[in-house]
Amino acid sequence: MRALPVGDGALLVEVASDEEAQALHAELLRRRAEGLLAVREIVPAARTVLLDGLADPARLAAELGASGIPDVPPRAGHVVDIPVRYDGPDLADVAAHWGVAEEEVARIHAGTAFRVAFCGFAPGFGYLTGLPPRYDVPRRATPRTAVPAGSVALAGAYTGVYPRSSPGGWQLIGTTDAVLWDHTRVPAALLSPGTRVRFVPLPPAGPAAADVPTIPAGRP
Amino acid sequence: MTDRALFVVRAGALTTVQDLGRPGHAHLGVPRSGALDGPAAALANRLVGNRPGAAVLETTLNGCAVRPRSTVTVAVAGAPCPVTVDGHAVAWGAPVRVPGGALLEVGAAVSGVRAYVGVCGGVAVEPVLGSRSTDLLSGLGPPPLTDGTVLPLGNPEGPHPRVDVAPQPAPPAELVLRVTPGPRDDWFTPQALRTFTARTYRVSSASNRIGLRTEGPALERARPGELPSEGMVLGAVQVPPDGRPVVFFADHPTTGGYPVIAVVRDRDLAAAAQAAPGTPVRFVEVRRR
Numbered sequence: 001m002r003a004l005p006v007g008d009g010a011l012l013v014e015v016a017s018d019e020e021a022q023a024l025h026a027e028l029l030r031r032r033a034e035g036l037l038a039v040r041e042i043v044p045a046a047r048t049v050l051l052d053g054l055a056d057p058a059r060l061a062a063e064l065g066a067s068g069i070p071d072v073p074p075r076a077g078h079v080v081d082i083p084v085r086y087d088g089p090d091l092a093d094v095a096a097h098w099g100v101a102e103e104e105v106a107r108i109h110a111g112t113a114f115r116v117a118f119c120g121f122a123p124g125f126g127y128l129t130g131l132p133p134r135y136d137v138p139r140r141a142t143p144r145t146a147v148p149a150g151s152v153a154l155a156g157a158y159t160g161v162y163p164r165s166s167p168g169g170w171q172l173i174g175t176t177d178a179v180l181w182d183h184t185r186v187p188a189a190l191l192s193p194g195t196r197v198r199f200v201p202l203p204p205a206g207p208a209a210a211d212v213p214t215i216p217a218g219r220p
Numbered sequence: 221m222t223d224r225a226l227f228v229v230r231a232g233a234l235t236t237v238q239d240l241g242r243p244g245h246a247h248l249g250v251p252r253s254g255a256l257d258g259p260a261a262a263l264a265n266r267l268v269g270n271r272p273g274a275a276v277l278e279t280t281l282n283g284c285a286v287r288p289r290s291t292v293t294v295a296v297a298g299a300p301c302p303v304t305v306d307g308h309a310v311a312w313g314a315p316v317r318v319p320g321g322a323l324l325e326v327g328a329a330v331s332g333v334r335a336y337v338g339v340c341g342g343v344a345v346e347p348v349l350g351s352r353s354t355d356l357l358s359g360l361g362p363p364p365l366t367d368g369t370v371l372p373l374g375n376p377e378g379p380h381p382r383v384d385v386a387p388q389p390a391p392p393a394e395l396v397l398r399v400t401p402g403p404r405d406d407w408f409t410p411q412a413l414r415t416f417t418a419r420t421y422r423v424s425s426a427s428n429r430i431g432l433r434t435e436g437p438a439l440e441r442a443r444p445g446e447l448p449s450e451g452m453v454l455g456a457v458q459v460p461p462d463g464r465p466v467v468f469f470a471d472h473p474t475t476g477g478y479p480v481i482a483v484v485r486d487r488d489l490a491a492a493a494q495a496a497p498g499t500p501v502r503f504v505e506v507r508r509r
Contacts, residue, residue, distance in 0.1 A: 046448035
């Protein structure tokens with residue numbers, strides 16, 4: 001573990017793995033909930049946790065160096081079920097990357113226990129981990145200018161669900177009607193770091209639902 | 221509808237509603253947002269008797285024009301600019317009474333970039349996650365003003381102070397940004413680290429509320445590959461693959477994968493928000509407090 005100072009009031013704690021980042025994040029949330037840590041933001045990411053708005057970052061760095069990362073697994077968050085139709089336009093490409101049939105992509109994906117490692121990119125966009133490394137997929141060679149809201153997508157080691165229509169380069173494998181972000185709802189975000197997620201397969205919809213605007217990929 | 225409202229006659233290049241923003245939600249991917257020149261927004265509020273958290277208008281380069289439905293007190297701070305009421309010149313940086321139905325025109329910035337229009341009672345659009353700020357990265361908060369927009373106003377909170385003209389710092393002719401190195405300075409060559417603080421950059425016209433982009437010598441990385449996404453702070457100096465430093469402003473993404481070479485002191489960000497395209501920029505390393 002390395003604690004890197006960021007400006008005058010923040011600390012970036014770097015760890016060796018996704019699991020360590022999750023454990024450290026859970027421990028920092030526990031300390032804050034118990035009044036042991038005064039901080040404005042705790043932002044977990046792939047291999048780091050950022051603490052922003054600290055009065056004395058150097059002191060916390062020393063404390064964390066002494067206490068280390070807890071080896072207890074992070075407390076299990078609640079489980080969110082996301083119903084999915086595995087009808088995405090990149091399902092065939094993903095099946096080819098994985099070396100399986102398209103139906104098998106749905107079976108493997110829906111059979112995986114996911115966890116929100118961190119959020120970013122857009123309000124309510126979670127980076128979900130859980131798939132084994134052999135199922136990593138590259139981003140699309142040419143990003144789409146508009147990925148529809150509710151698209152379930154893969155890139156690298158992550159699964160994500162687009163909270164609203166936006167440009168994006170992830171591989172689209174399905175669609176959901178789940179509302180990922182609604183600022184009039186409490187909480188606004190369906191997913192937050194630590195949330196456990198299951199994708200529940202639905203039968204494919206009619207042909208009209210698969211009408212996704214794309215720009216051609218730069219490959220055959 | 222209540223007559224406590226502003227009718228937008230001319231929205232200008234980019235005018236948004238801003239307050240202190242919505243910090244505390246970065247872990248959900250929500251940028252902090254809020255006025256880029258915080259001291260100027262605070263002054264505009266103080267001059268009209270508002271609390272510091274009241275929402276103001278933030279204009280960009282060419283001002284805006286609004287018509288209040290009933291008589292209001294306003295104050296314009298930030299970038300110096302001509303201010304008129306029904307064509308008559310009135311004070312900048314001071315409380316001004318605008319009769320109901322009169323036209324308040326905030327002209328083009330003489331220097332600087334962003335003017336702040338405080339209105340007694342504050343702009344009272346519906347808050348999102350506790351803030352009325354327009355966030356241009358994520359689309360939270362009210363959309364940027366367009367001609368014909370009607371903005372509700374809150375009720376005045378108290379008497380405004382008796383001030384003729386409040387002193388304000390002039391927008392910078394040269395922008396000097398004090399930085400503390402890291403967290404990813406080890407991603408750059410020793411030559412790049414010297415270049416960063418020794419050479420002069422210029423403010424790029426591609427700058428916006430997300431970041432101050434610069435033009436100048438490219439900073440070379442010492443290592444190939446990508447950094448896994450990590451949390452970003454206000455004032456972070458991120459270096460994208462083109463090698464030109466970008467200083468993150470309030471609408472910055474909450475996580476990012478380009479290395480942060482240094483972080484700008486919070487107190488220098490107001491001046492950065494007022495640095496017009498073409499302004500020379502120097503990064504000066506200071507000791508961490």
